[in-house]
Amino acid sequence: MLKVVYILSLILFSQLVLASTSHSDGIPATLDSPKSEHHLRLYHTHTGERIDVVYRKGDVYLPDAEQHLDHFLRDHRTGDVKHYDPRVFDILSDLAAAVGHPNGEIEIICGYRTPWSNEFLRSRSAGVAKNSQHMQAHAIDIRIPGVKTLTLRNAALALGRGGVGYYPRSDFVHVDTGRVRTWCYGCSSSTGSAE
Numbered sequence: 001m002l003k004v005v006y007i008l009s010l011i012l013f014s015q016l017v018l019a020s021t022s023h024s025d026g027i028p029a030t031l032d033s034p035k036s037e038h039h040l041r042l043y044h045t046h047t048g049e050r051i052d053v054v055y056r057k058g059d060v061y062l063p064d065a066e067q068h069l070d071h072f073l074r075d076h077r078t079g080d081v082k083h084y085d086p087r088v089f090d091i092l093s094d095l096a097a098a099v100g101h102p103n104g105e106i107e108i109i110c111g112y113r114t115p116w117s118n119e120f121l122r123s124r125s126a127g128v129a130k131n132s133q134h135m136q137a138h139a140i141d142i143r144i145p146g147v148k149t150l151t152l153r154n155a156a157l158a159l160g161r162g163g164v165g166y167y168p169r170s171d172f173v174h175v176d177t178g179r180v181r182t183w184c185y186g187c188s189s190s191t192g193s194a195e
Contacts, residue, residue, distance in 0.1 A: 035057070035058065036057070036058055037054045037056070037057055038054065038055060038056040038057075038089075038090070038093050039052065039053060039054040039055065039093075039103075040052070040053060040055060040069070040089060040092055040093060040106065041103065041104065041105040041106065042072065042092075042105065042106050042107075042108050043105050043106070043107050043108065044072065044073075044076070044107075044108045044111075045107055045108060045109055046076040046109075046110075047076050049072060050105075051068060051069065051072045053065045053068055053069065055069060055086070055089050056086070056089070056090075061086045061089075066083070066084065066086060069084060069089065070082065070083050070084050070112075070137070072108075072111070073108065073111030073112050073137070073140065074111065074112055075111075075112050075113055075114045075117050076111075077114075077116075077117045077120070078114050078116065078117060080112070080114045081112070082112045082136075082137040083137060084111075084112070084137040084138075085136075085137060085138045085177045087161070087162075087177045088137075088138060088139070088140055088175070088176070088177055091156070091159065091161055091162065091175050091177070092106055092140065092142065092175070094159055095142075095144075095152065095155055095156055095159065095175070096144060098155040098158065098159070099144060099147045099151060099152060099155050100147075101144055101146070101147065104144055104145070104146070104147075105144075105145065106142050106143075106144055107142060107143045107144065107145065108140060108141070108142060109141035109142060109143065109170075109172045110134060110140070110141040111134070111137075111140055112134060112135075112137045113132060113134040113135050114135070115135055118130075118132050118134065118135050126185075127167065127170075127185040127186070133163065133176035133177070133178050134176075138162075138176050138177045138178060139163070139174060139175065139176035139177075139178075140174075140175060140176075141165075141167075141172045141173070141174045142172060142173055142174075142175065143171060143172045143173065149166065149167075149168060149171050149172060149173055150166070150168070152173045153166040153173045156173055156175050157182060160180060161177065161180070162175060162176045162177045162178050162179070162180060163175070163176040163178045163179065163180070163181045163182070163183075164181075164182045165182070165183050165184070165185065166182075166183070166184040166185070166187065167184075167185050167186060168184070168186055168187060169185075169186040170186070
């Protein structure tokens with residue numbers, strides 16, 4: 001009898017789980033509805049360019065949108081373009097939502113960097129990593145107008161995806177899709193180095 005009650009409990013539990021993860025039309029839910037659109041509004045502080053683009057529908061990244069974003073995030077010193085890890089775009093979208101600006105414009109301080117640009121910056125600042133994720137098109141330095149960079153940094157840390165660098169003196173946050181880690185450049189005399 002106890003075994004029957006246990007089995008019935010498992011069946012009931014599994015039906016409740018299925019019901020909670022299904023849409024009203026009975027189709028199991030995925031991370032996103034196939035119809036849900038994800039878009040970004042970006043302003044590049046060095047080029048003065050703006051972009052407002054739907055980059056993903058449901059779980060499908062849109063190749064044309066990715067191509068536009070790759071060009072937008074090009075190395076502004078050389079004009080070189082590299083294909084971006086689209087998970088970076090998800091981080092940006094989720095970050096904007098997490099700080100209460102889901103449709104807000106995100107300011108881009110730095111996107112892709114060629115090895116030449118990275119070395120150029122390294123020669124001028126200890127805050128630039130030798131093997132920067134920017135050179136892989138896996139990183140972006142950002143700020144969101146009206147949001148303190150410390151708040152943005154804390155929201156990025158809470159996402160738990162990739163690296164988060166905090167640059168309070170320069171007023172921006174670095175996010176990337178590398179391993180989970182954090183650093184602060186300019187917080188005190190004993191800050192960690194950039195990644």
